[in-house]
Amino acid sequence: MTEKTEKTEKRNFRFETLQLQAIHDTPDITTRARAVPIYATTSFTFKNVEHAANVFGGKEVSSHLYEYNPTSSVFEERMAALEGGTNAIFTPSGQAAQFVAISTICSVGDNIISTNCLYGGIYIQFKVTLPRFGINVKFVQGDDPEEFARLIDNKTKAIYLESMGNPKLNIPDFAICKIAHVAGIPVIIDNTFGAGK
Secondary structure, eight states: OOOOOGGGGGGGHHHHHHHOOOOSOOOOOTTOSSSSSOOOOOOOOOOHHHHHHHHHSSSSSSSSSSSSSSSHHHHHHHHHHHHHHHHOOSSHHHHHHHHHHHHOOOTOOOOOOOOOOOOOHHIIIIIIIIITTOOOEEESSSSHHHHHHHHTTEEEEEEEEESSSSTTOOOOOOHHHHHHHHHTTEEEOOSSSOOOO
């Protein structure tokens, strides 16, 4: 538990400072630790049986139950601050992040359009797993903007790209993003080979 003060995302810090200080800018109340401690746990306790019944019955919110780990929460809030967003979701892998993003915006019968220049695990997920959930993936050979535009229909929910294609290390044309934005659909970009900022 941290002390309540003005959060750093409201201050005018530079990007580099936000990486280290966003959200958790006061010492832990219990330990006085300056940095966010790593909570290596998946289990948390209840005050008593009544407290547990209230949490599982939806009458009381627990800040440490299944969906919440203090370490992950600070990471999510810090990433949101760095990106200028309101929320972020921490996942254990890039494939999990990709699946969460697509399954959040797609329903049975919807489709996404993807480059075929993908990390192998993602390609298999698109070719095998998503169709089992009723989500079709239309593949473009490479990254031709006109081909992406041609494949968009009223069931298209996203365009999926790699920041650098696999295995060719090709860089997608920004025109693909413009096409998606004109169509009112998001662009999801994987950063398998990306070098960061």
